[in-house]
Amino acid sequence: MDPNERQFVLKKFSAYYSNANIQIPSINQREFGFGNIKKIDARHLSFGSAEAFRTYLVTNTPLFVSHSAAYYERPDATPMERKGILGADLIFDLDLHAEGKYGVYAMLGKVKDDAIRLMEDFIVSDFGISKKEIILVFSGNRGYHIHVRDTDYLGLGSEERRELAEYANGIGLNYLNFFDVSGPKRALRIIGPKESDSGYRGRFAKAVIRAINEKTQTFSRKFSNIEERERFTNGIKEGNWSKSSVSDILERLKPIAEQLPIRSIGVDTSVTQDIARLIRVPNSIHGETGLVAKIVPLANIDSFNPLDDALAFGTGANSILAIEFNEDVPQLNFAKSSVGPFKKGEKKELPESISLFFVLKGSAKVIL
Structure with missing residues (x-):
């Protein structure tokens, strides 16, 4: 993105964060990381309150927002040993890799099915964790994150966490x-x-x-x-x-x-076992898509479709944004409509959520 286009996009992000429902338990004990070029350009930051965090997002407006799975006495301290770890949420990450820039979006239902299986068959049934202690989050791009906030699991070490992920993946199962x-x-x-x-x-x-x-x-x-x-x-x-x-x-x-393990997508063991991992903040925007890393109500999980239900920006006739495509783009089902295909050089006026999705994917530029 050129500077003017970036400024335009960041204003949209800032407007979203001014009203976004972002609630982070024990926010003052979390380490935060932010990114504009990479997903995490800077970390070891902390906030004393939810309001201070919101002010930072509205004012500084990073493209990527992450917080620690862990809780710390001194979350902004460096090196890591000085932070004083108090425990960590148990995180499971399921990401789908598919051919091409847009291949994954037709297969997000498959990732959701695995996330449901992981929750119901393993986390709840085998690990004995109540659904009240589980947060299911669309990652904002290619998959789902599951946050387990059960106090019985906060003190697990890296090795125990790895074993749980490998159990779900069926490693060593005969x-x-x-x-x-x-x-x-x-x-x-x-x-x-x-x-x-x-x-x-x-x-x-x-x-x-x-x-x-x-x-x-x-x-x-x-x-x-x-x-x-x-x-x-x-x-x-x-x-x-x-x-x-x-x-x-x-x-x-x-x-x-x-077919018994979570093998079709697979749980990312490296994420689960890494107690110092930073994970995308639920209900923040993913900077590569403009989609919300949305918390999925478990009561609505069957009907949830991220390309319809995790949109940060407008979808109606009052939120049209003109863009020009710099590469060919296939047909997608997006914002409850069929979109595309589009050819390189084609100019279109589309709802903001759709236009900004293509811009952030690097397939189009905003016509200012």
């Missing part, structure tokens, strides 16, 4: 370890997980029962026989996996086991 197999080959006794088991064991048992009933012939034609199917699934409910005439049944169930 479903065959769920089973105790004994007896001769023609009369194997296979004792394994039940639906009522916790963690991966219970999820595997439930997933197998569901798959056998819904995709009866995927694993063996024998399961098209209702008696064979019911005998096997009823046995699973008791932890007895021997009640199938399919000789290599455990090997055939491997595809189900492969």
Whole structure:
């Protein structure tokens, strides 16, 4: 962006921050970082109050705003050892990488599905954390952040945090370890997980029962026989996996086991284990998109679409901004409408949220 264009964009950011709903627990114990060229150009900053923080955003208007996962006695002290750590939120980061500058935006639903699974199957079910202690945040660009503010987890060290992320990713998981197999080959006794088991064991048992009933012939034609199917699934409910005439049944169930971890996107272990990590401030603007790193109400998570619901700027006829494209841009579904495709050199008048999105992505410039 040239200086005039940058000044125009920053005024829009400043106007947003003058009214934005940004609430950071224990703000006076957080370290802050800000960026205009990089995501974090400066850190080791602190604020005594929410009002002081808002004043900084309105006056200085950085493109990127981050705060520490950790709480400190002296958040602005350097080096890090002098800060006096008091604990840290548990952070999970799911980011999607896709081909091209805009490929990710058609796949954000996939990241959201993994975020929901991570919350419900792992954080709540396996880790025993109440949803009241969980904040789900769209990252403002390619994924979601999950902030866990449960006091029982604040004191975890880096190693324990890494183990939690690796557990969710299924690192070291071998479903065959769920089973105790004994007896001769023609009369194997296979004792394994039940639906009522916790963690991966219970999820595997439930997933197998569901798959056998819904995709009866995927694993063996024998399961098209209702008696064979019911005998096997009823046995699973008791932890007895021997009640199938399919000789290599455990090997055939491997595809189900492969779907158990959060592997399609994957939890970024480096973010979770880094206690000194700075994470994007919820409800701040992402400087590469102009989208809000929006807190997603858990009651509305199924219907949430960031390209409709995380817009910082205007979308109506009263907020039109003229831009000129400096590269070809594909069609996108944005602000509840179909946008594009656009050609290099094309000039368009679009709602501010859409225009500034393309400007911040580096695909267009503002016509001033």
